[in-house]
Amino acid sequence: MTEPTPTPVGPVDASVVPRYAGIATFARLPRIEDVPRADVAVVGIPFDTGVSYRPGARFGPSHVREASRLLRPYNPAQDVSPFAVAQVVDAGDIPVNPFAIDEAVGEVERAADALAERAPRIVTIGGDHTIALPLLRSVTKRHGPVAVLHFDAHLDTWDTYFGAPVTHGTPFRRASEEGLIDLTASCHVGTRGPLYSKQDLVDDERLGFQVLSSELVEQEGVASVIERMRARLGDRPVYVSIDIDVLDPAHAPGTGTPEAGGLTSRELLRMVRALSDLHVVGADVVEVSPAYDHAQLTGIAASHVVYELVTLLAAQVGR
Ligand SMILES: N=C(N)NCCCC(=O)O
């Protein structure tokens, strides 16, 4: 006989303990060590040794947790109460070496493998975009090559910086070379801004990505871009990687490599919700750098994006 599933332990009740009281876990959820089992885990990776410009994304996880205090338990946009239909937890931070990128990347992969044994669905808060590489190495061990849905101002399929192959501008090139990506089903959304050369786009296509640019969103509208995105992803296992700099700097100033002309947070949230019937197997939200933030704008945007991702994954549990 299978054990009856216990009722999930939810977040702290904001009508009993004020939202601004207590230590911040994501959405005031229980910590993984405080519950017997978990369906969905939010985990932080405070790492920014891979950045090419402004640093500070190592402080992203705690900033997003602080900004997530106001989230509520029912998500009307997806008609799901994510913390009631699944046991969602905060798994804390993965401690990684800030002085050695290769070592840090190995630590992230091993920690993600170990966490997946305890919580089969993981949403990661970065950290700079370097961490997508070890996260993809981990998730593909369980699901095979994944369709990568990559929201970003940048391609992140560049080759090296100062001779370094593993940086925040290169994770998807390495992942493609390693066979972690479904080359027929991956795409970037929100891409914009100057490149190094036209060849960047040629390389990017060869590495398996379609580009749905920020300009295309403006020209065609969100609904049409969602259709294109869904057509590209099909029914494959999808890994969603969201660089917060996909948002316009007006919506997310707190990031390391900002580019003008980006998406609004409303557009991004709608695109994430449009994945609710797809087979999402993991996700990250990266590049929140609080020192450049104002009035928690970036933290709030990122916390809502994480909430939508958690909702997608929690909704899978009851299905
Ligand atoms: N992944 C992010 N956020 N940025 C990559 C920018 C790489 C560059 O400096 O050209």
Ligand SMILES: [Zn+2]
């Ligand atoms: Zn970016």
Ligand SMILES: [Zn+2]
């Ligand atoms: Zn990026």
